[in-house]
Amino acid sequence: MDKSLLLRACVQGQDALLILNGMVLAKLTAGQELHLPVHEYIQSGENRIQVEAISTTVQSSGKPISACNTEAQVLVEIQKDRGPASFINANVLFKLQGSVLRGQRFNKNRVLDTRVDLPVSFPRWRYLDVMQSPADSDDQERIQDFLLNLLTLFQGQKVSALLPYFSVRNREVAAAYGLDLQQVHGNFASHLEQMCTHYTLNDAALDPTQWLVRPVRQSSIYALLNPEHQPLLQFNANQGGALHQWPMHVGVLGSEVFVLR
Numbered sequence: 001m002d003k004s005l006l007l008r009a010c011v012q013g014q015d016a017l018l019i020l021n022g023m024v025l026a027k028l029t030a031g032q033e034l035h036l037p038v039h040e041y042i043q044s045g046e047n048r049i050q051v052e053a054i055s056t057t058v059q060s061s062g063k064p065i066s067a068c069n070t071e072a073q074v075l076v077e078i079q080k081d082r083g084p085a086s087f088i089n090a091n092v093l094f095k096l097q098g099s100v101l102r103g104q105r106f107n108k109n110r111v112l113d114t115r116v117d118l119p120v121s122f123p124r125w126r127y128l129d130v131m132q133s134p135a136d137s138d139d140q141e142r143i144q145d146f147l148l149n150l151l152t153l154f155q156g157q158k159v160s161a162l163l164p165y166f167s168v169r170n171r172e173v174a175a176a177y178g179l180d181l182q183q184v185h186g187n188f189a190s191h192l193e194q195m196c197t198h199y200t201l202n203d204a205a206l207d208p209t210q211w212l213v214r215p216v217r218q219s220s221i222y223a224l225l226n227p228e229h230q231p232l233l234q235f236n237a238n239q240g241g242a243l244h245q246w247p248m249h250v251g252v253l254g255s256e257v258f259v260l261r
Contacts, residue, residue: 007077008034008076009076010031010075011111017051022216024249027229046116047118048113075095078095079091139220139222142252143224145257147208154196169261170185171184198237198238200236211224212229220253223247231247
């Protein structure tokens with residue numbers, strides 16, 4: 001089982017969202033290169049990589065169209081992590097680099113939309129099963145209640161009460177790394193303790209008007225974002241004020257909402 005896949009991505013001329021198998025991984029800021037571990041999102045066989053422009057143009061009819069307002073370039077690369085030593089070359093599994101001309105129209109805002117088969121082996125993630133469940137009209141309300149409870153617990157630094165919210169996520173991470181589940185739960189509890197002790201949740205995350213709950217492929221999986229398409233959960237260090245962003249996806253099955261990633 002592969003456990004150390006990294007994704008390197010960069011866009012020029014256009015801010016965009018980086019999406020892998022339907023899951024929003026991060027906001028790409030024009031001119032800034034991003035490196036992310038992605039083994040938790042990769043599946044055996046076909047994987048779909050999308051880079052979706054954030055800005056749109058609107059026709060006089062009011063219907064949105066998508067066109068590049070400047071020349072844009074995009075680079076996406078998936079590689080096996082070969083360690084931090086600079087003299088070790090990355091083992092690149094996939095690389096795509098291209099350009100979009102000014103005025104060129106996008107299909108559904110997508111600067112890049114490609115599918116690639118990767119020579120990797122992974123278990124079948126639970127999020128893939130949840131993705132088969134269509135979105136429900138009550139999902140947004142359920143997620144709002146979920147978020148209010150989750151954020152209140154973060155404010156109150158209730159680590160033991162927060163842990164059950166992440167049990168599904170911890171099981172899948174344990175499978176991804178081939179680790180003992182209890183070890184993963186213990187490590188994550190320590191991580192939560194550190195977050196609650198040394199960081200404070202940004203006040204903007206507590207304002208429901210700042211919540212952007214984005215469905216993944218019209219399924220019952222949702223990315224939790226703010227209006228700037230950044231992760232909704234943002235924390236400031238108590239000393240120095242450094243910003244920590246926590247990307248998060250939740251799934252809804254029946255009346256249950258849980259953190260998937």
